[in-house]
Amino acid sequence: MESVLLKNIGKPDAHRIENYVRNGGYRALAAALKLAPEHIIQMVKDSGLRGRGGAGFSTGLKWSFIPKDPTVAKYLCCNADEGEPGTFKDRGIMDNDPHLLIEGMIISSYAIGASNAYIYIRGEFVFGARRLEAAIKEAYERGYLGGDILGSGFNLDMYVHRGFGAYICGEETALLESIEGYRAQPRKKPPFPALSGLYGKPTVINNVETLSCIPAIIEKGPEWFAGIGPAKSPGPKIYCVSGHVKKPGLYELAMGATARDIIFNHCGGMLRDDRALKAVIPGGVSAPLLTPKDLDTPLDFDSLAAKGSMLGSGAVIVMDSSTCMVKTAYIINRFFSHESCGKCTPCRDGTPWLTKILRRLEHGEGRAGDVEMLESLCDNIFGRTFCPLGDGAVMALRGALKNFREEFQYHVDHKRCMAC
Amino acid sequence: MLTENEKKELQAALKKYPNRRSAVMDALRIVQNGRGGHIVKEDMLEIASILEMQPAEVNAAATFYTMYNVNKPVGKHHIQVCRNISCSLMGAEHIIKHLERTLDIKTGQTTPDKKFTLSTVECLGSCATAPMMQINDDYYENLTDQKVDEILKNLK
Numbered sequence: 001m002e003s004v005l006l007k008n009i010g011k012p013d014a015h016r017i018e019n020y021v022r023n024g025g026y027r028a029l030a031a032a033l034k035l036a037p038e039h040i041i042q043m044v045k046d047s048g049l050r051g052r053g054g055a056g057f058s059t060g061l062k063w064s065f066i067p068k069d070p071t072v073a074k075y076l077c078c079n080a081d082e083g084e085p086g087t088f089k090d091r092g093i094m095d096n097d098p099h100l101l102i103e104g105m106i107i108s109s110y111a112i113g114a115s116n117a118y119i120y121i122r123g124e125f126v127f128g129a130r131r132l133e134a135a136i137k138e139a140y141e142r143g144y145l146g147g148d149i150l151g152s153g154f155n156l157d158m159y160v161h162r163g164f165g166a167y168i169c170g171e172e173t174a175l176l177e178s179i180e181g182y183r184a185q186p187r188k189k190p191p192f193p194a195l196s197g198l199y200g201k202p203t204v205i206n207n208v209e210t211l212s213c214i215p216a217i218i219e220k221g222p223e224w225f226a227g228i229g230p231a232k233s234p235g236p237k238i239y240c241v242s243g244h245v246k247k248p249g250l251y252e253l254a255m256g257a258t259a260r261d262i263i264f265n266h267c268g269g270m271l272r273d274d275r276a277l278k279a280v281i282p283g284g285v286s287a288p289l290l291t292p293k294d295l296d297t298p299l300d301f302d303s304l305a306a307k308g309s310m311l312g313s314g315a316v317i318v319m320d321s322s323t324c325m326v327k328t329a330y331i332i333n334r335f336f337s338h339e340s341c342g343k344c345t346p347c348r349d350g351t352p353w354l355t356k357i358l359r360r361l362e363h364g365e366g367r368a369g370d371v372e373m374l375e376s377l378c379d380n381i382f383g384r385t386f387c388p389l390g391d392g393a394v395m396a397l398r399g400a401l402k403n404f405r406e407e408f409q410y411h412v413d414h415k416r417c418m419a420c
Numbered sequence: 421m422l423t424e425n426e427k428k429e430l431q432a433a434l435k436k437y438p439n440r441r442s443a444v445m446d447a448l449r450i451v452q453n454g455r456g457g458h459i460v461k462e463d464m465l466e467i468a469s470i471l472e473m474q475p476a477e478v479n480a481a482a483t484f485y486t487m488y489n490v491n492k493p494v495g496k497h498h499i500q501v502c503r504n505i506s507c508s509l510m511g512a513e514h515i516i517k518h519l520e521r522t523l524d525i526k527t528g529q530t531t532p533d534k535k536f537t538l539s540t541v542e543c544l545g546s547c548a549t550a551p552m553m554q555i556n557d558d559y560y561e562n563l564t565d566q567k568v569d570e571i572l573k574n575l576k
């Protein structure tokens with residue numbers, strides 16, 4: 001597949017506007033501004049693009065929920081919080097090709113009628129935030145941002161909002177709270193952001209990778225996009241591969257690549273030839289792991305859902321035979337309890353409790369009944385939390401327990417690990 | 421007290437938003453960067469008065485986000501090592517132990533000369549170049565003991 005999202009990465013000074021324009025950048029914007037906004041929304045619907053931030057919701061459909069009333073202010077927020085462990089694709093785009101995102105955001109703002117757009121970038125990405133601020137300045141200077149963009153009469157201002165450390169800011173309503181200057185705790189839904197979002201106004205929140213797909217959809221057409229990968233989740237997809245492979249990194253492939261293809265063809269195989277594959281997390285740590293028997297599952301939204309896992313952010317984390325699954329579960333769960341925002345009891349109290357048990361199993365201090373206790377705690381958290389963070393913590397742990405229960409029990413019975 | 425430059429930076433931040441409160445995260449960041457990496461009560465009171473917020477509201481924001489070091493001075497170089505899964509698979513624990521031994525402090529502590537603070541953090545979005553750490557604003561990737569030693573030497 002020809003590269004769409006990472007095509008400029010690696011070219012010298014790809015982040016500078018003159019190079020972006022020389023490579024065909026901002027042509028899609030000029031074309032889009034000649035189309036009616038509804039027409040663009042229809043194109044995005046027809047393309048089949050589904051959100052790359054985790055949930056896989058139809059982007060065109062989401063946009064169509066925005067009220068058409070031109071007297072109401074509307075906002076576009078780009079979710080660049082990128083906190084799901086194992087994920088680093090949005091950073092790749094922002095650090096190296098910021099104008100791709102900015103062009104996508106201008107077209108998207110025009111389609112939904114937003115005159116203000118924010119990029120919510122996580123605080124640790126200092127380099128990326130500076131890159132974006134410099135790129136936004138360039139775009140203003142060339143008339144791609146500001147008043148009467150390219151003579152179309154469309155006005156748009158774009159700003160960078162820097163987070164400061166909190167995974168929950170990636171949840172879309174927590175992100176809005178954070179821009180408004182509050183603690184980032186999720187809001188009750190409904191009302192959905194499309195009707196009452198940022199400052200109570202209609203708002204679309206989309207991921208960096210989602211918005212970066214938009215210029216190509218305008219230029220090459222929705223049929224082209226819909227023809228890549230599986231019919232129900234089409235398009236190019238950036239897989240973020242980390243862990244025990246020879247060549248970890250970002251791989252832009254047609255959606256639906258299998259873990260086998262990614263690990264053994266694109267990434268050059270397992271890091272050490274003498275260690276076999278043990279498990280793969282297919283979509284960030286909230287996604288239940290796959291075992292070698294599932295290696296041929298296409299990594300797309302529906303195929304992974306059918307396996308009880310999810311594509312999530314597209315973070316593929318590869319683990320070899322030396323990996324202790326109890327330790328893995330402990331690290332992942334510790335992350336969730338650290339990031340629990342404290343709003344609801346099952347997550348705020350339940351995740352640290354899980355972490356405590358996992359810590360003692362990992363440290364050889366497990367007690368009889370601990371594995372059963374983990375399972376029962378999972379049952380008491382799942383489905384009872386205010387936002388999906390708590391459920392994500394449980395899904396990840398259940399996946400490990402289901403496939404590697406004997407390892408957990410071994411830690412209880414023998415006070416040590418059977419893998420390492 | 422905010423310096424003239426910091427006030428100017430804050431005025432620029434205020435232009436991004438329709439209300440003053442939204443600039444609270446920028447304000448705290450500006451102050452923290454200008455004060456050697458941490459925030460004290462007086463700064464929060466001043467931010468509250470500029471942004472027309474209650475001091476408790478500024479404090480609520482400052483204590484929610486983990487990168488604000490409220491009443492917690494850090495060394496000149498704040499070393500934050502990722503401890504999440506991809507880094508752990510590639511040896512993060514070893515790097516953390518090496519740093520503790522080299523700096524002769526435990527995670528969470530600052531060296532007596534106030535040069536280094538050592539912390540562990542969750543995933544920093546640099547998982548293909550694990551193990552990694554951030555020192556102040558900069559990322560250091562594909563770490564080995566030797567590489568860590570060199571980085572530390574160049575920071576002294």
Ligand SMILES: Cc1cc2nc3c(=O)[nH]c(=O)nc-3n(C[C@H](O)[C@H](O)[C@H](O)COP(=O)(O)O)c2cc1C
Pocket residue numbers: 050051052053054055056057059079080081082083084167168169170171172173205206207208210211387388389
């Ligand atoms: C706990 C939690 C963390 C999330 N983190 C992110 C994130 O870092 N980046 C992101 O784009 N979406 C994240 N999401 C998903 C967003 O809530 C939202 O669905 C997404 O930004 C919508 O954009 P999309 O439709 O383009 O995917 C997170 C969701 C939850 C529940």
Ligand code: SF4
Pocket residue numbers: 168186339340341342343344345347348385386387388389390391
């Ligand atoms: S599930 Fe966790 S993160 Fe989500 S609202 Fe409840 S406490 Fe906050």
Ligand code: FES
Pocket residue numbers: 085086087502503504505506507508542543544545546547550552
């Ligand atoms: S797990 Fe360490 S940077 Fe992502």
